[in-house]
Amino acid sequence: MNLNYLELITISILYLTYFILWKIKEVTQIKKTGIDPNVIVKSESNLQKYVGLQFKILSFFFLIAMIFNSIHFELFGLFTRWNLIDNNIFKVIGFIVGMFGLSICLYAQIKMGNSWRVGIDEKNKTKLITTGLYSIIRNPTYLGLFLLNVGFWIIIPTVTIFTLNIIFIYTLEIQVRCEEDYLEKTQGEEYLKYKKKTKRYIPFIY
Incomplete structure (x- = not known):
């Protein structure tokens, strides 16, 4: 078994940091407000339930794929690496x-x-944040997650990780549009004005 320890260490740190960040935020916000920010799993919307399930499945398959890739497991070329960038x-x-x-x-x-949520909170109205990085893009969290997944692919440049990234982006686009529709209904003109002067993910581009 040809293990690359730098690969294992970097992947492990990224994955654990991601998990810890989300868990700490969830626990501290529950203690502070009594509200669980992870509302997507409790949504009554079938589409939100689908998106929430999709994100869970993707997280699981990302983990499995990274383990298989790290031990150089091979199956029908799915874990074949792009040699051009497969180096330390x-x-x-x-x-x-x-x-x-x-x-x-x-x-x-x-x-x-306290306005941070995973999913759409239809029971508690949250404040619209429009300052800092939010003054130029509407979804910094999703941009960060996209960069995290790109980082995973650069570390393990295989067809499997790339495909999971494409599915992740597709799922993200569904969720963002759901959130935008909801905010237009609940925040009204304030959100529409904010939406006009900002981009979704990438400043001045998209």
């Missing part, structure tokens, strides 16, 4: 990209404060 230099680059993504997620969590 790019693994460090991937780690930096992933940590940068997690830093954006942490910033977004702090900036959102």
